[in-house]
Amino acid sequence: MDKKTKQTIQMLRDLVSDIQGAPFPGSDINTELYSIWYEHTQRAAVECFEFLNANFPKEQKELNKSIEKIFPDD
Numbered sequence: 001m002d003k004k005t006k007q008t009i010q011m012l013r014d015l016v017s018d019i020q021g022a023p024f025p026g027s028d029i030n031t032e033l034y035s036i037w038y039e040h041t042q043r044a045a046v047e048c049f050e051f052l053n054a055n056f057p058k059e060q061k062e063l064n065k066s067i068e069k070i071f072p073d074d
Helices: 003-020 031-055 057-070
Strands: none
Touching: 003 031, 031 057
């Protein structure tokens, strides 16, 4: 397995771990705790997307083409 693949797997595992650690949305949830979790998870997601776009551009181009087919410009 090459370095990029290993790094991708680790980033995805970290992101899934962050998502699984979400505070339970009950009546006792602390707004500050949720905000901290949300910001942390969003940062991990953005880093993951940026890495994927930078290291796997072919897949990104194919995704863009698929989206354009669904939502064509007039």
